Amino acid sequence: MTSIKTQKLPTQAIGAKIFHSCNIISLFIMLTSGLQIYNANPVFGGRAGLHIPAIFTLGGWLAGGRHWHFAGMWLFSLNLLWYGIYILITQRWRYRFVGVNDIKALQKSQNSKRLIYAWHRIAYTAIIPILLLALFTGIGMYKPAQFPWIVDIFGSWQALRIVHFASVPIVTAFAIIHSLLGRKAGGTELTESMFW
Secondary structure (H helix, E strand, O other): OOOOOOOOOOOOOHHHHHHHHHHHHHHHHHHHHHHHHHHHOOOOOHHHOOOOOHHHOOOOOHHHHHHHHHHHHHHHHHHHHHHHHHHHHHOHHHHOOOOHHHHHHHHHOOOHHHHHHHHHHHHHHHHHHHHHHHHHHHHHHHOOOOOHHHHHHHOOHHHHHHHHHHHHHHHHHHHHHHHHHHHHHHHHHHHHHOOO
16 A cells, blocks of 8 residues: 655745735735826826826826825835844744855756755845835935935936836836746745735
């Protein structure tokens, strides 16, 4: 009689589930409301520039888009803050961010799973300054009178907007890469376990 091994389904800590769920919601809100704000004064081409179809926007008009955008920003920022505290207390940061061993693995390892984990940690680490830049430029755009030095760092308010807007495709690309690497490492079961 042969015994059949049942594959253990991956499980994630409740903190990771909450973090990923809040991130998806807040990023969706910020992306769609940000496109609504963009339509009021497009970065590319001025008022007559490229406009985003209403089906991809949230808020209905400029003020509505701003309200949704800041609500999403607060959810995202607080979620990022508490998750930072959570991984610090639980010491999960040791397994989340790139280290010397990951760089060595990229150079020498033939183990495909080890390479996936190395790339995952690189992506996970690289997104941190991008997210901080997005929040930093967002604060400068929201309160230019209170934080004129943020505007000065980038040279002008318009340059600040371009940098902030450029963070959108980078964060979107990260979310896609993060998901694909997760699927390669543990299949759909792993990625689904991040949410429920």
